[in-house]
Amino acid sequence: MSAKNPKRSIRRLIAIVVLVVAAGCSDPATTTSSPAPTTAPLEHVEIILMTHDSFVVSDELLESFETETGIEIRVLPAGDAGTMVNQAVLTKDNPLADVIFGVDNSFLSRALDAGLFAPYLSPLLASVPDELEIDPRVTPIDFGDVCINWDKAYFADAGLTPPKTLFDLTDAIYRDLLVVQSPATSSPGLAFLYSTIATFGENGDYTWIDFWTDLRDNNVLVTSGWEEAYYSYFTAASDGDRPMVVSYASSPPFEVIYATEPIDEPPTAVMTQGCFRQIEYAGIVAGTEARPAAERVIDLLLSTRFQDGIPLSMFVFPANADATLPPAFVEHAVVPADPLSLPDGATEANVRLWILEWTEVMSR
């Protein structure tokens, strides 16, 4: 480009920009990511399955499914659960996927309100407990509970009785012992906030805000994410100094399965009160052109051959009651009797305000 003729060079530049932009702006209706509709079962169909980044499925399962049905599942990871839902909402008009898996109850109302899903009732729902079913547009696939975990060795050595309820955590004998995650940046952190709201409520003599004020005065430590709470502060899993952490009800069996040296008993235990239940759903994307194949993919996700693998691959419990749990889960996992939940849509409507109020309490 020459300085002697700047106008010419600018014109050239504009031409290039226009070309580039034009190349990217052809009619969006001419291409779609969905394959053509089909009825013949063995005709090759590609189904794009959008999931959060914790989703894991074995290649063997996908291959045998393709051999049987002609349906090739392409897995499309889309960040964490919140990111995924928002990506799906954002690309609603030209969907990335035919089936979406991993929408949990915190984000469900946003997905439903956006009209992401078309109703489908899988025949396999007969094996799923009723309390997991919430809406015909989505199919429950798995559930997990966010609970306080505590370090058995620490409590035994200190001669301390572990807490039984959320309220116990405000007792001075548990001062400096608890680490939780910020609901603003962490999914279990948000679930834990929900469990305190479900327990103490927004009105009355002792609200969730009072509880958190007491917790703060009892020197609770707040981290941004689960990783550092568990692996840098929790005494049972690090050199840290906090023997209680917000984690999952399935964490203790994981400590047994993924121990560096074989152990019989997990070093951690779960406080079964005050747990918040997260249910993960799958749904067929409204407007998919491969509806019959998408239904079979939902059926696959709910079938025991996928459900059997859920505990070890994703931390959580299968929704299908016929699924076989691995021995370590049968032995060491607890399913809380009365998990907490919030009314449908309450989380979506209030989450901003609650996080704001929580931040105000904790920053004081």
Next chain:
Amino acid sequence: MTEQDSPNRRSRIARIALIAIPLSFLGYFFVYPVASILGISLFGEGGFSFSAFSAIASRPSLRAAIWFTVWQAVASTLLTLVVAMPAAYVFARFSFPGKSFFRAAITVPFVLPTVVVGAAYLALLGPNGPLGIDLRQTIWAILIAHVFYNYAVVVRTVGGLWAHLDPRLEEAARMLGAGRWRTFREVSLPLLRPAIAAASSIVFLFTFTSFGVVLILGGFEYSTIEVEIWRQTTAFLDLPVAGALAVLQLVGISSILVAYSRYQERRSVEQQLRPAIEVARRPRGRREFALVWGVLGFTGLFLGTPLAVLVGRSLRVGDGYGFDAYRSLGKATATLVPPAEAIGNSALFATAAMAIALIVGTMAATLIAYHRTAVSRWFDVLLMLPLGTSAVTIGFGFLVALDTPIDLRTAPILVPIAHALVAIPFVVRTEVPVMRSVRTRLREAGAVLGAPPGRVWREIDLPLIFRAMLVGAGFAFAISLGEFGATSFIARPDAPTLPVAIFRLLGRAGAANFTQAMALSTILMGLTAISILAIERFRIGDMGEF
């Protein structure tokens, strides 16, 4: 203007390609996606409105995040410059045993995922750490980690130019009676300004957009604009506010970059560069030995301790030690492809990203260095913007924009492309100062002697800038190895990169998962050091010597 218009048609085509290729690349893979997502965010149903900006102004938490972003970035940049400058000098001016290994090793921190470095620092800065004071969740933890991450940027960028400064200039000043400090201040420093400005602009950009370090080491009370964009987008789907924050971030970064670019135009001086091998010499006398080994000792301790913590943790088995975590990497657990496969994926993506970044980056650098027009100045700023754009903005931008004419949204090539976007500024930043310092007269002499521009470039410029290209390539490769933010949006689950695999392992309970994550981190460190070492050893004829 430094070059004459040549009637040679080939060179005109070359020149158009020089502009068109980098511009189309940036245009299609950066400007277009980011403009699309910002358009969707800010031009809602009711058309454009400023309500999102006033919403930011009315929320104290967002105002605090903006202010914190600015001041911690300034503080981090200054601190990194001060702490890393002695090492830049020592690496530039002295030769000592193991130098090329050291130089490769200091680049390792740069690529480590923050979730891993965060774990090391939480151990080091805790009450039981070597400092004995609890700095966790304080601003100090954030600043220290920022210096740790960006140390190599200053040492290599500033040291890269310093290694070529003619030492006779300083010797002359000393001979004329100037003390060491005065010589540095009045002779070396002015000559080094282009490189110092280049390094500062990169460190500023990196710390301005800090994400993982702030979240992990700062706890819940510190937040940057980058963190807020992520929160507003992923947790609340508040696209207007996220978009407005992204615009503010881009404006902030652009103004720094424009200032930098103006400065560079005014200040860069042509000088006679010397081959590094002639400049560096063995330390002489006690003071020099003390300086060299003191600086190396500090560098080793400062950068090595957190790395040693990670290696140590990867070797833990129950209460003892062993290589169990490494042995188990080849086995597929029920959850993942064998973690070892991530090594191959990462190497493949990094090679592709390096190639893209080197081609596009060198073209862009040539354009910026030799064609000093307003357009090339703006282009320089544009090239740097991906560094200052949140991974969420880029990731969401890819999603809404790259579905036509071909649907690239799920194509594996997007991974190295995203990495190259972040790596190109490094290629450009390491090459431009050297290119600008190449004397115009050398080039003109070649042209007068009848060499066509292509040949002038090949035989005069290329040998002189080859060394800088290697450094840029090393950075590009390393950046790709360590990139996590954008990758997590687009990497396929059956082809995780090392950072993605580390992150997945760290997301699960179980001591073996943790030690495996640490083992993969150790491998990532080793792979980085080895590949940078190999790239810098690479020579064509005597080109690499300069």
